[in-house]
Amino acid sequence: MAKYTMRDVARLAGVSIATVSAYINGTAGVSERLTAKIAEAMAALDYHPDQVARSLKVGRTQVIGMVVPDVTNAFFPEVIRGVEDAAAVEGYSVILCNSNEDAEQEKRHLSTLFSRRVDGVLLACTDTAAAYGSLIQRRFPIVFLDRIPQGIPHAGVCTDNEGAGHVATRHLIGLGHKRIAFVAGNLRHSPHAERLNGFRKAMQEANIAVRDECLRMGDQSIESGYKAGLEMMRLAVPPTAIIASNNRMLLGLMRAVNELKIRCPQQVSIVGFDDFAWTQHFTPPLTVIAQPAHELGRKAMEMLLGQIRAGEGNETKRFENLRLAGELRVRESTARPPALQLVGKTRRKGGD
Amino acid sequence: MAKYTMRDVARLAGVSIATVSAYINGTAGVSERLTAKIAEAMAALDYHPDQVARSLKVGRTQVIGMVVPDVTNAFFPEVIRGVEDAAAVEGYSVILCNSNEDAEQEKRHLSTLFSRRVDGVLLACTDTAAAYGSLIQRRFPIVFLDRIPQGIPHAGVCTDNEGAGHVATRHLIGLGHKRIAFVAGNLRHSPHAERLNGFRKAMQEANIAVRDECLRMGDQSIESGYKAGLEMMRLAVPPTAIIASNNRMLLGLMRAVNELKIRCPQQVSIVGFDDFAWTQHFTPPLTVIAQPAHELGRKAMEMLLGQIRAGEGNETKRFENLRLAGELRVRESTARPPALQLVGKTRRKGGD
DNA sequence: ACAATGTTTCGAAACGATTCGAAACAATTT
DNA sequence: AAATTGTTTCGAATCGTTTCGAAACATTGT
Numbered sequence: 001m002a003k004y005t006m007r008d009v010a011r012l013a014g015v016s017i018a019t020v021s022a023y024i025n026g027t028a029g030v031s032e033r034l035t036a037k038i039a040e041a042m043a044a045l046d047y048h049p050d051q052v053a054r055s056l057k058v059g060r061t062q063v064i065g066m067v068v069p070d071v072t073n074a075f076f077p078e079v080i081r082g083v084e085d086a087a088a089v090e091g092y093s094v095i096l097c098n099s100n101e102d103a104e105q106e107k108r109h110l111s112t113l114f115s116r117r118v119d120g121v122l123l124a125c126t127d128t129a130a131a132y133g134s135l136i137q138r139r140f141p142i143v144f145l146d147r148i149p150q151g152i153p154h155a156g157v158c159t160d161n162e163g164a165g166h167v168a169t170r171h172l173i174g175l176g177h178k179r180i181a182f183v184a185g186n187l188r189h190s191p192h193a194e195r196l197n198g199f200r201k202a203m204q205e206a207n208i209a210v211r212d213e214c215l216r217m218g219d220q221s222i223e224s225g226y227k228a229g230l231e232m233m234r235l236a237v238p239p240t241a242i243i244a245s246n247n248r249m250l251l252g253l254m255r256a257v258n259e260l261k262i263r264c265p266q267q268v269s270i271v272g273f274d275d276f277a278w279t280q281h282f283t284p285p286l287t288v289i290a291q292p293a294h295e296l297g298r299k300a301m302e303m304l305l306g307q308i309r310a311g312e313g314n315e316t317k318r319f320e321n322l323r324l325a326g327e328l329r330v331r332e333s334t335a336r337p338p339a340l341q342l343v344g345k346t347r348r349k350g351g352d
Numbered sequence: 353m354a355k356y357t358m359r360d361v362a363r364l365a366g367v368s369i370a371t372v373s374a375y376i377n378g379t380a381g382v383s384e385r386l387t388a389k390i391a392e393a394m395a396a397l398d399y400h401p402d403q404v405a406r407s408l409k410v411g412r413t414q415v416i417g418m419v420v421p422d423v424t425n426a427f428f429p430e431v432i433r434g435v436e437d438a439a440a441v442e443g444y445s446v447i448l449c450n451s452n453e454d455a456e457q458e459k460r461h462l463s464t465l466f467s468r469r470v471d472g473v474l475l476a477c478t479d480t481a482a483a484y485g486s487l488i489q490r491r492f493p494i495v496f497l498d499r500i501p502q503g504i505p506h507a508g509v510c511t512d513n514e515g516a517g518h519v520a521t522r523h524l525i526g527l528g529h530k531r532i533a534f535v536a537g538n539l540r541h542s543p544h545a546e547r548l549n550g551f552r553k554a555m556q557e558a559n560i561a562v563r564d565e566c567l568r569m570g571d572q573s574i575e576s577g578y579k580a581g582l583e584m585m586r587l588a589v590p591p592t593a594i595i596a597s598n599n600r601m602l603l604g605l606m607r608a609v610n611e612l613k614i615r616c617p618q619q620v621s622i623v624g625f626d627d628f629a630w631t632q633h634f635t636p637p638l639t640v641i642a643q644p645a646h647e648l649g650r651k652a653m654e655m656l657l658g659q660i661r662a663g664e665g666n667e668t669k670r671f672e673n674l675r676l677a678g679e680l681r682v683r684e685s686t687a688r689p690p691a692l693q694l695v696g697k698t699r700r701k702g703g704d
Numbered sequence: 705a706c707a708a709t710g711t712t713t714c715g716a717a718a719c720g721a722t723t724c725g726a727a728a729c730a731a732t733t734t
Numbered sequence: 735a736a737a738t739t740g741t742t743t744c745g746a747a748t749c750g751t752t753t754c755g756a757a758a759c760a761t762t763g764t
Contacts, residue, residue, distance in 0.1 A: 005750055016714045021752060051467045052407045053750035056719050061404060071429040080423050084450055096448045098436055115403045222629055251633050277574055281603050283635035357720055368744045373722060383742060405720035408749050
């Protein structure tokens with residue numbers, strides 16, 4: 001890298017360094033004569049301004065940090081795309097960090113991000129603790145994404161998880177299911193707690209009791225979905241429908257069902273969360289709640305930019321919380337429960 | 353963010369700013385008395401050194417850029433994990449960029465990365481052109497990842513794609529297949545070109561002619577895999593086995609096969625590339641070549657660190673090329689071809 | 705022709721660290 | 735007690751920008 005500085009450009013163009021700066025940033029009028037000279041000099045040297053020097057001076061880096069528990073969870077890459085798309089518009093770059101579901105690592109990452117003077121942080125947090133309170137008090141721009149912390153004022157954007165849980169449940173109830181099970185992820189993570197709430201609410205509204213043995217707490221892993229599926233489908237009276245609170249547990253659940261040679265959806269209906277390429281090519285194609293992952297990322301970044309730009313003042317906006325609707329995509333993993341399927345068939349035969 | 357500078361720490365500790373720096377970086381002996389005072393002052397102010405100022409002075413940012421065509425392709429998140437793991441060890445952060453398979457965007461990203469004075473770049477390139485030549489000549493630390501450019505000296509790490517294509521093909525040949533098809537991705541991307549080479553070589557070694565209609569050039573999309581699958585399985589004499597050169601086309605291929613009600617592996621064997629959680633839970637569980645994605649990322653980062661550290665001198669190391677072996681994971685989407693299955697069964701009946 | 709006004713242009717001081725070489729001090733040898 | 739050596743400490747310059755205020759210049763109205 002041939003490294004030229006503004007000084008070199010100035011010298012070559014025969015102007016002062018201040019003028020070059022003014023030209024580049026358009027901060028002051030520069031005569032046509034000098035404009036031409038400077039442009040020429042810059043081209044000749046293939047000069048590119050040093051952003052780190054600039055950052056030091058202006059106190060902004062045009063970089064934000066994004067920390068997620070695990071990029072390897074297909075939900076996050078889509079979010080990242082959204083974030084980048086919104087970031088690119090404003091000339092922002094993003095430093096990506098994996099916290100690996102570990103509060104300690106998360107803290108370390110945040111700390112190095114601050115040292116690097118990022119202008120803000122997007123955080124899918126692992127920690128429920130109010131470890132974030134001090135950040136927010138210091139008015140550091142931060143917006144929470146997907147996972148929302150409890151008990152502190154904050155800005156955040158996530159799927160309307162309660163609504164999504166509710167919709168999924170209503171879909172099953174609408175099909176005639178009563179023995180509906182729910183395989184939750186770690187309830188300390190807001191999405192899973194809220195999806196469970198939505199489930200509970202829908203069940204209550206329909207006056208269906210939630211049986212204890214139809215509630216399983218997993219840990220978001222394939223393995224835990226598998227175990228939950230195995231256990232539940234071996235019950236004396238197994239559920240006729242199961243909701244898996246994330247895509248990994250869904251996968252585990254499907255494996256359990258397949259292994260037990262239980263037919264889906266004939267014997268058990270299943271709905272999961274997240275929609276990826278493979279979910280619709282699965283056998284059977286899976287009914288899921290799709291999260292607006294890309295949009296989630298875009299909105300979060302836009303909110304963060306808002307905070308970054310915010311002079312003082314707009315306190316109201318600072319703690320905005322956005323919840324985007326999930327979308328139920330009905331495919332072939334859900335159907336009427338076994339008992340009703342016959343009724344359904346008879347009816348159709350008679351009716352149509 | 354209460355922002356304190358080294359000057360504040362120095363003042364509070366009653367020492368010079370140079371001494372604080374010496375203490376922090378351990379560059380010179382600092383007496384116990386002052387050490388204590390400085391540590392105390394730093395703690396009192398919750399001081400964290402400003403990395404951007406530091407970067408400006410020392411000419412290193414401890415940040416690298418990574419540009420991939422699309423994080424949304426599940427292969428890359430795993431690579432990213434590998435990169436981050438290796439980066440973290442040395443205190444490096446990574447700025448992630450999506451080129452979106454677009455040479456223009458890639459160029460823009462590279463350009464902003466340089467402006468930000470990243471210490472090096474990891475690049476899964478879209479462009480086959482020698483647009484990278486000048487970078488390399490300028491000795492800018494760069495290592496290519498997965499996709500390797502042609503015709504210029506470079507450092508790179510990727511899967512041994514030719515070997516992988518060869519292994520996949522040999523697996524099918526070993527099962528007795530002769531009419532083997534290959535659905536390639538964009539051949540301008542080295543992995544696909546090389547996988548195809550491996551396929552050709554294996555076929556040649558086995559003295560099996562590659563039929564034209566059994567070679568399809570896709571574009572890495574699900575759609576193209578689907579189309580290729582449809583077309584080939586509708587041939588008068590369809591192939592008895594198909595290799596899909598990436599995970600997306602594999603998915604499309606499976607859809608085509610399902611739609612045509614062709615049974616896999618009974619009527620057609622299929623092997624794909626990349627191994628994710630869903631591949632083994634597919635119906636049938638898919639035989640694939642797994643790429644050592646995490647390792648790929650780790651090694652690439654380590655090579656990059658090597659280049660960054662390299663004083664002048666070690667020219668040999670500069671253009672090192674690493675090829676890591678893929679691993680064939682035989683599952684249930686491959687079996688003996690239809691004709692032989694009967695023979696197989698009869699034999700078994702008689703023999704066992 | 706001169707003052708008043710509005711543009712361009714520039715010199716110099718930051719931003720917050722590192723680093724060089726000299727100054728200050730202590731310990732040792734003569 | 736002076737000279738020598740080695741260790742701490744510090745002042746000041748520097749990295750490559752931005753930005754403030756003043757200087758230089760051109761333009762206009764009187």
